[in-house]
Amino acid sequence: MEIAETARGILERLVAFPTVSDRPNLDLVEWVGAWLGARGIEMHRVWNAERTKASLFAQVGPAVSGGVVLSGHTDVVPVEGQEWHSDPFRLTERNGRLHGRGTCDMKGFDALALAALAAADARRGDLKHPLQIALSHDEEVGCLAAPALISAMQKALPPPRAAIIGEPTMMQPVCGHKGGYGYDVHLRGYEVHSSLLHRGVSAVMQGARLIEWANRMNEANAASPPGETAALFDPPFTTLHVGRITGGTAHNITARDCRFVLAMRVLPDEDPADWRRAFLEEAERIEAAMRAVRPETGIDITEVFEVPALRPEPDGAAETLVRRLTGENARHYVSYGAEAGQFQQAGMSAIVCGPGNIARAHQADEYLEIAQFEKGAAFMARLIDDLCRE
Ligand SMILES: [Zn+2]
Numbered sequence: 001m002e003i004a005e006t007a008r009g010i011l012e013r014l015v016a017f018p019t020v021s022d023r024p025n026l027d028l029v030e031w032v033g034a035w036l037g038a039r040g041i042e043m044h045r046v047w048n049a050e051r052t053k054a055s056l057f058a059q060v061g062p063a064v065s066g067g068v069v070l071s072g073h074t075d076v077v078p079v080e081g082q083e084w085h086s087d088p089f090r091l092t093e094r095n096g097r098l099h100g101r102g103t104c105d106m107k108g109f110d111a112l113a114l115a116a117l118a119a120a121d122a123r124r125g126d127l128k129h130p131l132q133i134a135l136s137h138d139e140e141v142g143c144l145a146a147p148a149l150i151s152a153m154q155k156a157l158p159p160p161r162a163a164i165i166g167e168p169t170m171m172q173p174v175c176g177h178k179g180g181y182g183y184d185v186h187l188r189g190y191e192v193h194s195s196l197l198h199r200g201v202s203a204v205m206q207g208a209r210l211i212e213w214a215n216r217m218n219e220a221n222a223a224s225p226p227g228e229t230a231a232l233f234d235p236p237f238t239t240l241h242v243g244r245i246t247g248g249t250a251h252n253i254t255a256r257d258c259r260f261v262l263a264m265r266v267l268p269d270e271d272p273a274d275w276r277r278a279f280l281e282e283a284e285r286i287e288a289a290m291r292a293v294r295p296e297t298g299i300d301i302t303e304v305f306e307v308p309a310l311r312p313e314p315d316g317a318a319e320t321l322v323r324r325l326t327g328e329n330a331r332h333y334v335s336y337g338a339e340a341g342q343f344q345q346a347g348m349s350a351i352v353c354g355p356g357n358i359a360r361a362h363q364a365d366e367y368l369e370i371a372q373f374e375k376g377a378a379f380m381a382r383l384i385d386d387l388c389r390e
Pocket residue numbers: 073105106139167
């Protein structure tokens with residue numbers, strides 16, 4: 001299979017760029033630009049403010065509406081503290097699996113998309129609708145770059161009929177995902193000896209109150225009967241989570257600082273603004289109690305990421321296309337966030353579908369099964385046929 005072979009060569013190169021989200025990705029972007037340029041395909045860059053990273057997009061075929069955009073991200077999660085059995089930044093085949101950081105999430109799909117672009121270009125004369133690709137950066141740290149990428153694409157290219165976001169789904173159509181909202185919380189307390197704690201404010205103990213509010217919300221959400229959309233998700237309710245917390249200096253000093261990130265995974269049919277409001281109101285109540293003891297104390301809250309949910313669009317253009325190409329009729333829904341909601345928010349019909357198992361993503365010895373890679377390549381070949389037909 002031609003696409004699979006080309007894509008394998010590309011994947012080898014993409015994995016070799018250690019594009020962890022906190023590092024620049026320009027080497028990868030320039031390599032892709034040169035690879036596309038050698039085939040006469042023009043690549044557009046969308047820089048970040050510091051010009052240390054870029055997203056990219058490209059199109060082949062006629063400049064008409066009704067094409068399909070393949071969307072991926074170029075960044076990967078770190079490997080620190082993980083026990084790898086081969087160099088994470090070297091593509092290594094073992095037992096029918098392609099190991100390497102990003103093989104599954106989601107350079108495997110990126111490579112297939114690039115190979116598909118070249119294959120579509122070879123049939124340029126037959127294409128009735130264009131094939132577009134969009135590769136972002138900073139996805140793993142909150143889908144930060146996709147909005148600018150999408151708006152630049154919308155200015156430069158005709159609107160596509162569907163956006164396929166190639167996160168690992170085992171090539172199953174994923175028709176909805178929850179939204180993700182992250183808040184950086186900094187409680188500023190007041191230090192005194194803990195024997196006199198009534199004269200101080202422990203930022204840690206007040207932070208615990210705010211986290212306990214999140215616990216209560218989770219319990220209440222879990223206890224209420226799920227609606228029609230909620231029932232599609234596992235778990236079938238909005239969840240609030242604190243994964244890391246820092247603060248305090250000693251067991252006998254009321255803590256001056258406490259910091260954590262509160263992350264919400266919100267169902268597509270709930271308004272994230274309601275959750276934000278409820279959270280800020282609770283923070284205000286706690287802050288008022290802190291200030292009653294020490295007026296200089298307080299709680300600072302900053303939004304760090306905002307990823308809209310993907311609302312299911314039954315019989316939408318993206319779902320119809322992907323079901324036809326995969327032959328999969330079941331609809332799937334996931335609780336993690338992805339860029340699909342951002343494409344949908346920009347007015348496109350969007351779906352998540354890509355090779356590999358999400359359970360392998362972000363792990364030591366991350367891998368993509370060759371069978372999945374080939375399934376992805378066959379999907380691309382059918383997609384190109386489709387673009388030539390209609
Ligand atoms: Zn991903």
